[in-house]
Amino acid sequence: MASAVRKALNIALVQMKVTANKATNLQVAREKVLAAGQNGADVVVLPECFNSPYGVQHFEQYAEPIEGTAPGESIRALSAMAKDAQVYLVGGTIPEVPQRQLYNTCPIFNRAGHLLATHRKVHLFDIDVPGKMTFRESSVLHAGNHLTQFTTEWGPIGVGICYDLRFPEMAMIAARRGCIAMIYPAAFNITTGPVFFELLQRARAVDNLFFVATCSPARADPEAIRNEGVYPAWGHSSVVGPVGEVIATCDHEDTTVVAQLDLDRLDEARRFYPIYQQRRFDLYPDVAQGL
Numbered sequence: 001m002a003s004a005v006r007k008a009l010n011i012a013l014v015q016m017k018v019t020a021n022k023a024t025n026l027q028v029a030r031e032k033v034l035a036a037g038q039n040g041a042d043v044v045v046l047p048e049c050f051n052s053p054y055g056v057q058h059f060e061q062y063a064e065p066i067e068g069t070a071p072g073e074s075i076r077a078l079s080a081m082a083k084d085a086q087v088y089l090v091g092g093t094i095p096e097v098p099q100r101q102l103y104n105t106c107p108i109f110n111r112a113g114h115l116l117a118t119h120r121k122v123h124l125f126d127i128d129v130p131g132k133m134t135f136r137e138s139s140v141l142h143a144g145n146h147l148t149q150f151t152t153e154w155g156p157i158g159v160g161i162c163y164d165l166r167f168p169e170m171a172m173i174a175a176r177r178g179c180i181a182m183i184y185p186a187a188f189n190i191t192t193g194p195v196f197f198e199l200l201q202r203a204r205a206v207d208n209l210f211f212v213a214t215c216s217p218a219r220a221d222p223e224a225i226r227n228e229g230v231y232p233a234w235g236h237s238s239v240v241g242p243v244g245e246v247i248a249t250c251d252h253e254d255t256t257v258v259a260q261l262d263l264d265r266l267d268e269a270r271r272f273y274p275i276y277q278q279r280r281f282d283l284y285p286d287v288a289q290g291l
């Protein structure tokens, strides 16, 4: 007898503290991914820049190759975590150096530890809010040129990285290609986080009537932020449902957020609000191209 299709998937967002020690970061990630798997997670997500401090001055030092015959130690460690925990692992991001160019890249593994896909951050985080937050990823990073999704038994899931969340087109394309969710490893900060982070997640979710999940690093100690210029991560890793409801969230502490993505919620939202059938591509053909 064919087994019933499972209608819900369990997700865990590992909001871990990231240090300057790569080996420690990998060990902490491993412990938390294994714990999440033991607690029933199907999909586990790590934060943006989980193996290195987040800052343009650090990327080159921590960068590793991902694909090819000699993947770096973070990729080998992530593959083993996914396999040992028997989970899909959205492996946060690491600075990637395939040849000379650097990228901010998310590797995604299946339950057997095989690399399913990689997403290179498409929209680089270049902003200048004077006196509050200036960041210029493009001073050292190159932007990726591909949209990314991976396949699961619940349906395809799209992947973006942090600043990619601000661009509705990416999530919209994923939704129209059948994705049930977008997952974003992310590291918003104490300037932009309170204003935009939840708003953007809820907007992407309700625009597309699908799930949105984000995973941030935990915030560093205030002295390290004040005295050493450590990036002040906002935290607030969250799962948002198809009508923009916050299903699970947290503050900025070291924690793992768990939630269930119940596909009945998605079906119901799309039945109640049939925007997928009501679009007027005759009036906006430019946004229908390529889909």
Ligand SMILES: NC(=O)CCC(=O)C(=O)O
Binding pocket: 048, 124, 125, 161, 162, 163, 164, 166, 186, 187, 188, 189, 192, 193, 196
């Ligand atoms: N790491 C990032 O891309 C940060 C994005 C961010 O903080 C924003 O406001 O956007």
